[in-house]
Amino acid sequence: MFDHEPSLPITQAKVINRKLSVELYGQLMYGKMINRTVFIDGGLKSNPYFEEVLNSFDHYRSLYDLIGYELVMRDGFAYIRTSDGTDVRDDLARNIQGLLLVLFRGVLELGFTMDVLLKDSAGLSNIHIEEIGKAEDKVEVLIACGMKSGVLMEHIKKLETRAVAYRNGKGNLVLSESGAAFFDDLLGEGDLDV
Numbered sequence: 001m002f003d004h005e006p007s008l009p010i011t012q013a014k015v016i017n018r019k020l021s022v023e024l025y026g027q028l029m030y031g032k033m034i035n036r037t038v039f040i041d042g043g044l045k046s047n048p049y050f051e052e053v054l055n056s057f058d059h060y061r062s063l064y065d066l067i068g069y070e071l072v073m074r075d076g077f078a079y080i081r082t083s084d085g086t087d088v089r090d091d092l093a094r095n096i097q098g099l100l101l102v103l104f105r106g107v108l109e110l111g112f113t114m115d116v117l118l119k120d121s122a123g124l125s126n127i128h129i130e131e132i133g134k135a136e137d138k139v140e141v142l143i144a145c146g147m148k149s150g151v152l153m154e155h156i157k158k159l160e161t162r163a164v165a166y167r168n169g170k171g172n173l174v175l176s177e178s179g180a181a182f183f184d185d186l187l188g189e190g191d192l193d194v
Contacts, residue, residue, distance in 0.1 A: 024052060024060075033163040034049045037176070068082060096159065107132070117174060
């Protein structure tokens with residue numbers, strides 16, 4: 001070692017997966033939730049994007065902070081929001097909350113428990129979703145949440161596109177980890193009467 005070189009400990013930096021990182025960026029910027037599991041080939045599997053974020057969270061948090069976003073890791077999922085908090089209650093969040101509220105009330109009115117939306121082995125069929133969506137009070141909630149059409153089936157795709165829900169092997173709608181957490185948030189805020 002040369003006299004003029006400081007003796008610094010060598011630290012091994014975690015290596016991020018470039019391919020996953022690029023794909024992850026696209027998904028997060030689109031507003032997609034990165035859940036611990038994903039439904040693939042008829043079953044729930046570990047999500048490689050979630051594993052990537054989990055294993056290099058500090059690195060990703062710093063990267064997203066540099067471009068004005070906050071990477072949020074909750075129990076079982078990750079997402080981004082603007083660092084200044086301006087999108088905390090944006091249109092998308094309001095839509096998701098409205099959809100979850102409608103589904104929750106509809107599930108109870110059909111005589112089911114919330115397990116139908118939370119268990120992969122169950123799920124809510126399109127027939128039940130359409131039945132829930134016919135109720136006038138549900139249409140009013142959707143419109144009040146800024147959804148131009150009060151047709152529930154048209155808006156369910158938003159939950160799937162953002163990975164808040166998925167279709168199980170039977171084709172039924174099931175809430176993902178993020179969907180279940182948002183539902184719990186609604187319960188915690190007192191927005192739902194149980």
